[in-house]
Amino acid sequence: MLNLLESFYASCHMVVSFFNSYDCWKAECSEFGRECNLTKTEYENCLKGTDANIFIPLWASACKNSGKILQNEVTLEVIKFYKKYGYEAIGMDGNPADYIGEQFRFLEYLSSLTLRNVDDYSKVINQFIQAFTIDTVQSMIMAVAKYDCSPSFTGILEDMKTILQSGGLELQLTSKDIMEFDSYSWEKQPEITIKEEKYICSAGINDCGGRCRINASVQEGCIINLDTDNAADENPQIRSCVRGKGYKKTFLSTDRLRYPMKRTGERGSGKFERISWEEAIDIIASETKRIREKYGAASRFVMNATGITALMRPQNMIRNLFALDGGYLGFHNSYSNACAGYVMPTIYGDNFNSNSMEDVLNTKLLILWGHNPAETIYGPHTNYYISQLHKKGVRIVVIDPRKSDSVIAYGDEWVGIRPSTDGALIDAMAYVILKEGLEDQKFMDTYCIGFDKKHMPEGIPEEENYSDYLFGKKDGVEKTPEWAELICGVPADTIERLAKEYALTKPACILPGLGIQRTGNGEQTYRGIAMLCCLTGNVGISGGSAGDNICPPMHKMPSIPEPTNPYSGTIPNFLWTKAIEHGTELKPVEDGLKGVERLESNIKMVVNLAGNTLINQHSNINDTIRILKDTSKCEFIVTSDIFMTSSARYSDLVLPATSVFEGNNITMPWVGDGNYFLYNAKMMEPIFECRFEYDWLKEVARKLELYEEFTCGHETVEDWLSDSYEEIRKFEGELPSYEKFKKRGGYQYKNNKIRIAFEKQIKDKIPFKTPSGKIEIFSKTLYDMNQHELIPGIPSYTPCVEGPADPLKNKYPLQLIGYHSKRRCHSIHDNNEWMEEVDPQGLWIHPEDARLRGISNGMMIDVFNGRGRVRIPAKVTTRITKGIVALSEGAWYSPDKEGTDLRGCINVLTHTTPTPLAKGNPQHTNLVEVAKSIVSV
Known part of the structure; x- marks a missing residue:
């Protein structure tokens, strides 16, 4: 009969074999005289994550109070415990050191030494069990109860619990049997020195507007703390937002894929x-x-x-x-920008039509048109400059169906608008400017084509000009503010006031967001905004804009x-x-x-x-x-x-x-904003x-x-990174050595030149790169496509599929838009539980629309159309325009058995009819209905 210590030692050995190898454990079960009914498939599902529907927490870090996170301070404490007693984790199947199998292997090591009277580690064993192993096993047992797992798997967990509580299992072994275990000959090892904590400068690598510094304190491959750009010599700093500060819970989540x-x-x-x-x-x-x-x-x-x-x-x-x-x-x-990328070259002949972001400090009026940098973080410096502008007292107007965080942060006025009707608002503003004689006629005459009868391309009927369109010379409809109000929902007096303010303030800057061109008529919206910039002579001057927001990098960037x-x-x-x-x-x-x-x-x-x-x-x-x-x-x-x-x-x-923590890379600025690039440094070995x-x-x-x-x-x-870096150093003498670049986590250029888009064309009358050499308000290229209803020669409001004029609105009366949430970068970070506090997923709906449907704030509702159904809580708020509902994009699609999404994934409801010209993404143009959910969740 085995004594208690021998039983505990043998039991630990058996548990280790279970977590280390299915085949080994099956063989040992037979040797120990125990029944094994667990199939290899079930084993792989539970321990290796091969069934996506099953999740069993296997790590102390995931079972303590830190939540679903690996390689954190709990893992570090386990490693410190190991090393104090001379034990080095072996990375069992690539698992972090606090893996349950590794824990039992450590206990096997200590009990072997104790059993052979090398040292009495009984108190240490109990201390470790109480600190880490009991919690891990208990969490595993609770998780297994959620699934239809094999009795054999449930049994081994109960065995582990018995081992910890009573000191071992009754096994058909003798003392002589356990002397055959390889661990019986393990030698006591001296205490192992803990590696020093290091501070590593790094960066994000996702398609996030921030492209920011993510620095970390790292010890023994564990991420202890994250912070961001604190460099005193950099202004503005490249600081991270809430997403960057939450990287640990996103990228070191226990949800990680583990094996091919x-x-x-x-x-x-x-x-x-x-x-x-x-x-x-x-x-x-x-x-x-x-x-x-x-x-x-x-x-x-x-x-x-x-x-x-x-x-x-x-x-x-x-x-x-x-x-x-x-x-x-x-x-x-x-x-992201299919429509803008297609039509802006037809206007200016160029893809990069924006001033440097820093130049916004020189404007006297800023209009953020469908632009929400406070949440999207449209480049790490954008919010810095807009905030500085706000502090100067410059008026900032935000046009958006939602009262976004940008309105709250620095907006002086919110103009609520119906999605995909921006063209009507633009037309009416242009009408007011022309009617009042507030246009910059000299600019239009000198640099533009197609604006009026006098400046039309050859071979095109003169009545196709933009001015005649506005005054209804062809269709009999004047594009008045009253006409536009019926379409876009913006009051006529607001349209008139905004038009006059924009025309009379010089310089004035319109910064459009990309969301406004992700509609069924997105090309026309961007064409119209560019036309407004030209009409008022704000193109090519400091403090103005050409109606775009993409600026080219001002320095050479590394490439492959x-x-x-x-x-x-x-x-x-x-x-x-x-x-x-x-x-x-x-x-x-x-x-x-x-x-x-x-x-x-x-x-x-x-x-x-x-x-x-x-x-x-x-x-x-x-x-x-x-x-x-x-x-x-x-x-x-x-x-x-x-x-x-x-x-x-x-x-x-x-x-x-x-993940971002497990390798090296180089990160460049987002959409050209920022004269810098960063080094993404490896902080830990791949798990x-x-x-x-x-x-x-x-x-x-x-x-x-x-x-x-x-x-x-x-x-x-690393070979590619170093070679690419050294290649650009040939052209950018300001750059430090590669080693210095890596150590400081990147480099931000000093004393950068501010770019003014088309400044040379305007000052020196250099031709634009268009067929006519002018800014093409009327595009013969587009006109010759002979799709005048959807692709007119001029910028004009064109109703689109599932816009407010679609007859389908009789069945699905609410317009649904998506928006970029501050909690996610597209679908990245949706598994981060901290982010749920930042912006809980819910459908934004106006109080009047909610009242008509008997919906109250927080109520579970169904959002549906002919393509699908989403069940989600209602967020009843006056921060959304009446008749519009909004879901943040990126929630992870999570259907129930009937196919209803329970997470709030907007693409269950979006359609695939592409935009007319670019064949681009129309995902902000959708019609839906909303009702109280009849199913409790």
Whole structure:
């Protein structure tokens, strides 16, 4: 009969074998005379996370009061405990040191020494159990109770509880048996010195408006504390917002993907099996080759993904590999600014049409048109400069369907407007300015074409000019403030006052947001704002604006060479689902196909690296699911991510990626704002079997016999970073050495020149890069497309699908818009429980709209249309325009068994009719109805 200590020691050994290896544990069960009914699939589901619907907390850090977070101060305390007694964690299956299996291995180590009278560690064992292991086991037992787990798994947890409470299990072993355990010969090790705490300067790498400094105190690979830019010599600083301060709870969440997995159930079921990296690489290489050989280059598509938008960007890496392997179907434009990116060059002949953000300090009136930098953090310096402007007493007007945080932070006036009706407001403002004679006629005569009869392109009927349109010479409708009020909801007297104020204040600046062009008529809104800037002569001057908000970098930025894609065909980014079903039917004019007259294949392979657009961020989720579930349409989907997102669920192969804390990269400024770039520094080793995409893509390249061409002699990410940095140092002499750059976490240039867009064209009368050499208020290029109803030659209000004039409004009377929340960067951070306090997910609805439907604040409601249904609490507030409802974008799609989303994912409700010209994203133009939920949640 074993004594109590021997029983405890043997029991710990058995538990360690369970958590270390299924096969080992099964063998030991038999040896110990215990029954084993747990299948390997069940084991992998519970311990390796292969079933997306099952989560068992396995780490002390996740089971103590810190919440669902790894590699934190609890993990550090466990490591300190280990090292004090000479124990070094082995990283059991890549797990953090506070993994439950590692805890029992430590207890096995201590009990072995005690059993052999090396030292009596009985008190230490009990102290460790009370501090960490009991909480971990108890949390595991509570979690298992939520799932239909095998009795064998439940039994082993109860065994662990018994071990901790009574000191061991009754096992069919003798003292001689336990002497055969490998741990019986373990030697006592001397105390191990704890590594010193380090302060590491780093940065974010997501498509976040901040692109800010994220610095950390790190010890033993554990992130102890985060802070941001505190450099006294930098003004303005590159400081993080609430998102950056919450990085630990986002990226070190226990929800992390852990191992490569292959789908076993239908797409979307969340059923996977763990595979090795070698097998995953073999599958990717063979499918890449098979699909190219069978269908051609057009069959392979790489999703636009913004989880990593730094120098070493995964989507660019896989495109480079595909380019070397025969090509791929590319895309043009983006979800963010498709309409603006298309039409601004038709006006000015340029893609970069904004003054430096610092120049806003020189304006005397600022209009934020659908722009909410207080929440989106549109570049880390934007809010600094606007706040300084506000302190100077300069008037700031915000035009937005919501009374956003920007209104509250520094707005002097909020102008509530109906979504997609900005064109009507613009037309009426222009009408007032012209009627009152407040326009800058000299500017218009000198630099613009198409504004009036005298300045029309050759061959175009003179009645097509913009001025005649405003005064109703052609259609009999004058675009008066009263006319516009009926469309956009802004009172006529407000329109008239705002128009006069804008025209009479010089210089005045309109800064448009990107949300206003993510509507069904987004191209026309941006054209109209640019026209207002020209009409008042605010283009090309300090303190003015050209109606855009994208400024080019003023310094050379690091880059990675990209091989030419042998396949010339590209589709609008938003139309990838259409290209899966009807790729060979896409046409150049109707669908925006470029580079080829016809695609040779539908999309058959999708690679989605560091992105969640495959499901969560694309319109009409239910229809996208219909398309992706059919494996005969798209035959192979691979996703690399750090979480089991809804996009990962609909993939055939899911690969665990590293977080911002686990690798190096270089981050550039967002949309050109800021004369700096930052170093993203590695703070800890990758956990589990997570790999940065470059590290496994190299091996895919090797399988395709393209290793040398793909790596170009760069074995590591750091090789690419250092070479890219040294290349720009040849042009930017101000930069410090690479080592100094890394140590300080980046560099911000000094004494930068302020850019005034088109200043030279205006001062020196240099022609614009348009066909006419002028600013094209009337675009012959657009007019010649012969779609005058939707794509007129002039900027004008054009009603759009599911706008306020759509007859569908009789059935679904409320306009639904999305907005960028301060709690998320797209869908990133939605799993961060701290952020729920920042901005709880809910539907914004006006009190009058709520009263008509019997809805009160906080009530569970259903938001629905013909595409889907969302169940979510109501946020009844006067901060939303009547007739409009709003959901913040990015919530993780979470359907119940009936398909109703319970998280508030707006794309259950959005539609896929692209914009007329850019074929862009219309996700802020939707009609819905709202009702009290009949189901309690």
